[in-house]
Amino acid sequence: MYLNLDHGPTVEGCKRAIDAGYEFIHIDISQANHDASDEEIIAKTREVVEYAKFTGALVESEPHYFGGSSNVHTEDINYEEIKKTFSTPEGARAFVEATGIDTFAAAIGNLHGKYPVPKVLDLDLLADIREAIHCQISLHGGSGTPLHYFEDAAKIGVSKININSDMRYAFRTTLEKTLRENPNEYAIVKLMPPVYAAVQEVVESKIKAFNSVRKGGGLMAKIHHCWCGDSRCLLLSQSDALTPVCESPEHCFARLDLGAKADVNQIHFSTGGGATNAAVTFSRQGHYASFMGAIGHDPAGQAVIADLDKENIDTHLVRYSPKYSTGYSVLLLASNGERTILTYRGASTHYHEADFDLSEEDADWLYVSTLAGNMSMLDKLFQQAKRRDMKICFNPGKRELAQKDKLLGLLSDVDVLTLNKEEMQQLVSGEDLEALVRRGLRLVPVVLVTDGVNGSIASDGKTIVRALMYDDRPSIDRTGAGDAFASGFLSEWARSGNLKNSVIMGSANASSVVMKIGAKAGILYAGTVLHVMPIQEREL
Incomplete structure (x- = not known):
């Protein structure tokens, strides 16, 4: 529900409504003047659009x-x-x-x-x-x-x-x-x-x-089921060949000459994938975590299971592919902490819907990262989760985002949506974080948007929390930062329902992860003392 100014005939009236807290503004220049020119209508509408960015109000015309x-x-x-x-x-x-x-x-x-x-x-x-x-x-x-x-x-x-x-x-x-x-x-x-x-x-x-019956959802949690691609990772670092080449501060790349040999002075092996990373966060934070995913019958798959067992994560929902190998990634790590990833997805994107079933599972939350764009599979899991009274936290990937209309249809079942700024801009319009969150709240009850070194923002429809970086130290490896933030946020949200504390937990978890090589090494344990960070909370 929102407060709507309908058929606002003047720019000044629309601005007053925005200042007063109206959340939806209809600027209708032609109502007051049927003979208004196209140029006048566009210019005045654009002025209201720009002004609305200060509060995140939506503009119609x-x-x-x-x-x-x-x-x-x-x-x-x-x-x-x-x-x-x-x-x-x-x-x-x-x-x-x-x-x-x-x-x-x-x-x-x-x-x-x-x-x-x-x-x-x-x-x-x-x-x-x-x-x-x-x-x-x-x-x-x-x-x-x-x-x-x-x-x-x-x-x-x-x-x-x-x-x-x-x-x-x-x-x-x-x-x-x-x-x-x-x-x-x-x-x-x-x-x-x-x-x-x-x-x-x-x-x-x-x-x-309008097909708008029961569009909403509740909150609470303890146990987590997770899904995403899972893989064995090889990280290559400390090489002059991986020194960033920058055309501008926003556009840097690694340059590798064809036919050349590049010396690498350090290698790391680890396991990764959004769901395994998230499951480790949940387990280390004291929740019961169960992993759902597909791997191959190979040494890489054995390494994934061994890491999950070590973290006390339930693996009874793991399925083995008879044809494809476990996903594998090679990460080229630059000196500034940024990386280029070469990925073979393997078994994690080849499966049958019959392989995965939540109808007999007992969990409070379903945490979903990406299903490589398999929207029918997502719909099946979401429907099963709702029938089992599970809440859903969703961090869609690029293949889901590429199917915007289908994705929007699925979001009616989602309780928490977490994306970075660029991803959120594929779902809703807006240049600043607050505008994106406000518009995201029309889709789901809780929205979390991250923006790299610019921090994050979250809202549950009651308050809005804006946070800067938890630590401003240089990153060593940014692999898994997004997974760490989203799962850290959810682990606290499931425990306390406190939005500010959830953002702090997500920020701290992500900051710890990027200070170590690999996506899991820096994940925080329950009881870790967190320091004060720049963060503000206010009523929405």
Whole structure:
């Protein structure tokens, strides 16, 4: 739920709403001036978008005025005229790119107000607009529209539908009926219940049509099941050949000449993979941890199992591939702690859905890193987890992020979402961390976003925590830093539900990991004394 300024006609009014704490701003320049030029609408919309970045408020707009008014109309709908104001995919894309808005208000047959005939929506046009733009889509003027249009629109990807006229109509007509039937009653408390019930019936019918029933989740935890690719890792370091070559501070690379031999003065063997790294954090922090993954019948697979056994991690859900070898990575470690990874994923990305089943498992949390883009497998595990009352913490990988629409559909089951800044920007729009977190909260109850040396931010919808680096010492090896932060955060969140302490734990765990070679050596144990760090918490 959010506080929405609808049809704000001026930049100044929108800015006042942002300052007052409104979370969703509709800037509608063309409502006040139907003859406003495209340049004026774009410039003023862009000004509001930039101003909203200070609070993370979402901004909605459209490139031109479309008809109707929020009243009960008696005239029919002239669709030949209305079609002249329909949105186009090309126009929508140009407007979104020019303004940077979060939500595009589409015109596809929707009209403000309630009419004596049903409205007809052009769903094919809506689908084309959905393909053309990468932001949310809203439909104003939804009142009086048959519900099957909404059902289809929600499936296509509309995220906001305005239906105020239907609610007003239900309120007034029911109030008039109640007054007629009770001419001698003056107690408001007795007159209003049927009015409230009529409005509630309208709202509930829309919620069902929008496929928005039970969108939410609870929190708490102890036991963890984990999934991700698992591998044997070879780290090569202390070589002049791995000295970073930088075109700019943001773009550095390793240069290895073809046909040359490069001396390496130090090698390290370890095991890795997001789930094994996370499982070690959970176990060392005193939780019962169980690992789920696929490995091969080979020495690398034996090393993975040996490391997990040493950390007291349950491995009864491990599956062995009869065909593929255990994943293997070679890490080229530069002197500044950054690395290039050559990865053979092997068994970790070759499996059958029947191999993994949570239907008989008893856990409080399911921690999921990546399933190499296997969205049907994710859906199966998420559904099983929810049936077993497990909470879900999800750290999707690049192959899941590449399937944005499917990923967004899965997030309704997720309780905690953790991504870095660049990854989060693939899901929601926003340049700064707070804007990303605020928009992420529309998808899941708890959001954690990290930004390397710039620190992290998290919110549970009640408070927001902004933290800088736990330690500012130079990194030795950044391998596993993201896994350490996410699993450290969840280990404390599962224990206490305290957002600030969870961010501190995640920050400390990641800082410890990057000070040692390998992804597991620096993972913290329960009872480690943590020092003060730069961190702020405030109400959202």
